[in-house]
Amino acid sequence: MEIMQVENVLKSVYLEIISNQLNANISSVLAKVEYTSNDIYGKEIIVPLIINNKDYLFKSEIKTIYGNIEISDKAVRCLNASSFVNLLNSEVENMLKYTMLHISNAFYDEDKKPKYFNENETYNILKLNGLKYLFDENEKYLYGVDREKNKDILPVIKKVKEFNWNEILQIIDENNDEINFMICSPATKRAYMDYQTEMRQNINVQENGYFKNILFQNLIPIETNINISDNEIYLINTNDFKFHQLCDWKWLENYDHRILKQCYGKPVYNARLVKYGDYICHYPNKQIKIIKE
Numbered sequence: 001m002e003i004m005q006v007e008n009v010l011k012s013v014y015l016e017i018i019s020n021q022l023n024a025n026i027s028s029v030l031a032k033v034e035y036t037s038n039d040i041y042g043k044e045i046i047v048p049l050i051i052n053n054k055d056y057l058f059k060s061e062i063k064t065i066y067g068n069i070e071i072s073d074k075a076v077r078c079l080n081a082s083s084f085v086n087l088l089n090s091e092v093e094n095m096l097k098y099t100m101l102h103i104s105n106a107f108y109d110e111d112k113k114p115k116y117f118n119e120n121e122t123y124n125i126l127k128l129n130g131l132k133y134l135f136d137e138n139e140k141y142l143y144g145v146d147r148e149k150n151k152d153i154l155p156v157i158k159k160v161k162e163f164n165w166n167e168i169l170q171i172i173d174e175n176n177d178e179i180n181f182m183i184c185s186p187a188t189k190r191a192y193m194d195y196q197t198e199m200r201q202n203i204n205v206q207e208n209g210y211f212k213n214i215l216f217q218n219l220i221p222i223e224t225n226i227n228i229s230d231n232e233i234y235l236i237n238t239n240d241f242k243f244h245q246l247c248d249w250k251w252l253e254n255y256d257h258r259i260l261k262q263c264y265g266k267p268v269y270n271a272r273l274v275k276y277g278d279y280i281c282h283y284p285n286k287q288i289k290i291i292k293e
Contacts, residue, residue: 003269006076006088007259010069010251010271014092018273019249026100028211029181029223030107032238033279035245040277045244047143047280052152058143058280060129062246066274067099071260073267095273102126107279108183109227129279131183131234135289143280155287163188163233163292165195169217172235176286182216183234186224192216235288245277 024031039047040062047058069091076084105111107130113123133139135155140147147154156175160167172179193214196203204215213221220235228234251259252272260269281287 003076003260006071006084006269007271009088010259014088015249015251015273018092018096021096022099022103022249022275025210026104027223027225028208028213028221029183029236029238030103031209031211032181033241033243034239035243035248037245037247039244040246045278045280047242047244047282049282051283051285054152056145056150056153058145058282060143060244060278060280062244062276063126063128063278064274064276065099065103065126065128066252066272067095069095069271069273070263071269071271073262073269076269099273103128104225105227106130108132108225129281131236134281134284134287135234142284153285155284155289157289157291159291159293161293163191163290165192165217168233168235168290171288171290172220175288176235176237178237178239178286179220179235179288180237180239181223181235182220183223183225183228183236184232185228185230186226187230188228188233189214189222189224192222231292233290235290237283237286240283240286241279241281243277243279245275247276249273249275 023035039045043062045058045060045062049056049058071088071091101114102111102124103126105114106126106128109130109132111126111128113125117123129143134142135157137147137157142150142153145153156171158171193203202218204218205212206215206221208221213223216222250273252274253259254261259271261271262268263270
């Protein structure tokens with residue numbers, strides 16, 4: 001196959017498939033977050049909001065999220081069409097896996113090189129406005145607003161001695177009855193399932209797109225993530241979160257609209273997929289974190 005043919009396939013066939021996977025298949029929580037091109041000004045996101053009858057401007061720099069595909073010159077020029085498709089599928093799957101990992105890490109905790117990642121490969125850390133940033137009391141600013149001087153925008157943090165499932169329901173009722181996701185560690189989810197079994201209660205399951213989530217008290221889907229500590233539970237309303245973006249995923253092009261570039265000194269071509277934006281929680285004061293001391 002010729003380089004132009006490969007580029008056409010990446011643009012006309014793979015781009016939509018990859019975009020759908022990255023937008024809807026990372027987690028059940030992120031699949032519910034709305035994508036919007038509103039409130040983008042140059043390299044900044046600036047969101048005007050009214051919280052507790054006060055005006056705020058939430059600000060964040062636009063982040064660059066990207067994934068890379070590498071294709072050898074030999075593969076492009078020597079393989080038959082069927083073999084090349086198999087190779088390209090493999091490269092796309094690897095790119096999806098690593099890009100999903102970056103976004104998941106950056107939202108649920110902080111992006112860091114995983115222990116199992118190949119030491120010979122480059123892992124570029126991604127910084128996003130995720131849950132850790134939202135609830136981090138050591139961060140002086142929340143979306144550019146001084147946390148200490150504007151406590152009415154801060155999320156709710158409750159400290160408890162043990163996770164009491166009925167008490168958690170009470171915390172939800174008292175702070176935000178529109179919570180639509182519980183996020184916790186796999187161990188915490190198992191503890192809740194054991195409790196339900198002990199109480200001889202049914203464990204109901206809800207389908208959310210590509211995912212299935214058990215329901216907390218038959219009401220709220222539970223999402224698990226290995227980055228969440230066993231002593232933490234997050235309770236959020238995904239409708240309060242937005243991903244503000246310049247555009248959807250696209251292949252990075254050079255001046256003549258080519259997307260495959262030969263790596264310097266190597267018989268390898270590289271294509272880069274990019275998206276520019278970041279997460280903003282429009283009502284941080286309605287989100288809840290429970291910490292077991």
